[in-house]
Amino acid sequence: MPIRFLASLSATLGLAGTALADVPQVATDIAPVHALVARVMQGAGEPALIVPPGASPHGYAMRPSEAAALQRADLVVWMGEDLTPWLEGAIGALAGKAHVIELLGVEGTRILPFREGVAFAAHDHDAANEENRDHEDHADKEHDHDAHDHDAHDHNEHAHGDKDHDDHSHDAHDHDHAHDGADPHAWLDPANARAWLAVIAGELAEHDPANAALYMANATAAQAELDALSAEIAAQIAPVRGKPFLVFHDAYQYFEAAFGVNAAGAIALGDAADPGPARIAQLRDLARDQNIACVFSEPQFDPKLVRTVFGDVVGHGVLDPLAGDVDPGPDLYPTLLRNMTAALTGCLATNG
Numbered sequence: 001m002p003i004r005f006l007a008s009l010s011a012t013l014g015l016a017g018t019a020l021a022d023v024p025q026v027a028t029d030i031a032p033v034h035a036l037v038a039r040v041m042q043g044a045g046e047p048a049l050i051v052p053p054g055a056s057p058h059g060y061a062m063r064p065s066e067a068a069a070l071q072r073a074d075l076v077v078w079m080g081e082d083l084t085p086w087l088e089g090a091i092g093a094l095a096g097k098a099h100v101i102e103l104l105g106v107e108g109t110r111i112l113p114f115r116e117g118v119a120f121a122a123h124d125h126d127a128a129n130e131e132n133r134d135h136e137d138h139a140d141k142e143h144d145h146d147a148h149d150h151d152a153h154d155h156n157e158h159a160h161g162d163k164d165h166d167d168h169s170h171d172a173h174d175h176d177h178a179h180d181g182a183d184p185h186a187w188l189d190p191a192n193a194r195a196w197l198a199v200i201a202g203e204l205a206e207h208d209p210a211n212a213a214l215y216m217a218n219a220t221a222a223q224a225e226l227d228a229l230s231a232e233i234a235a236q237i238a239p240v241r242g243k244p245f246l247v248f249h250d251a252y253q254y255f256e257a258a259f260g261v262n263a264a265g266a267i268a269l270g271d272a273a274d275p276g277p278a279r280i281a282q283l284r285d286l287a288r289d290q291n292i293a294c295v296f297s298e299p300q301f302d303p304k305l306v307r308t309v310f311g312d313v314v315g316h317g318v319l320d321p322l323a324g325d326v327d328p329g330p331d332l333y334p335t336l337l338r339n340m341t342a343a344l345t346g347c348l349a350t351n352g
Contacts, residue, residue, distance in 0.1 A: 147219030315351030
């Protein structure tokens, strides 16, 4: 009896191991992208995360374990070289056989150019849509990217930035579309995330047909969750909409455009480069002239700069576009948006 039991258990574990082995090995760049992929893969497997929580994606040196995860990958999902230029070469060198989804290249993604100057103009949604890859009206787009509309077997017919690295060029100018001047923080618009979920599910379904229904169901459920979350955030932001604020670096315009708020300016540039003395002087003038209610720093960068520039003249808060204090996993993305909303509304409601 014990021998037969052990033999049966061994066979069962062997089948489970085979099923698990068929699940694609997926590598992701940053925690918000990891969260979206983890939500789609929930119940089948888990993706690997290259840039750990708390690290800046603008410049990071991979550890051996992260390089190994990239080397094992069947699929790489990343924002693109505009966010992590150092990762482009690593993908080519370590994940040359992997399929790659560059999310900034996914059809339907709203792409905004970097803003220039110290003071930002209010969002012109028509101008924003000029950079949008086939992006239609915000509400209409939600119906164009339902996960159940993507047939796994016809998925390659969609131009969504998925590249087989056997044919992938790493020349920064050799993409299907130009990224020069594009703001890469596009995950902060939940409508973008909604579109990406369908593409991620379709790609996983191609790699793993046995779990195709699971991936599609997970993506559809996640899209519905994002719809509800977007409505929740819009209601929370409504009372403080119109209050001026400044951010540490220009990473939030996708969130602003999605929910109708506007940062008046940023301390650092969109790539997080340190400001010079002239920019600091302009920021002080801007805070005075526009009666800025709050200035938001980020946990990835030294907050002393905010104190140096503004002292205690305006309210201070912290926005984290990467959710560095949240455990990576499928719940990180909605938690990120909720935390940003709470930080933004909390400071603006009590200042200005």
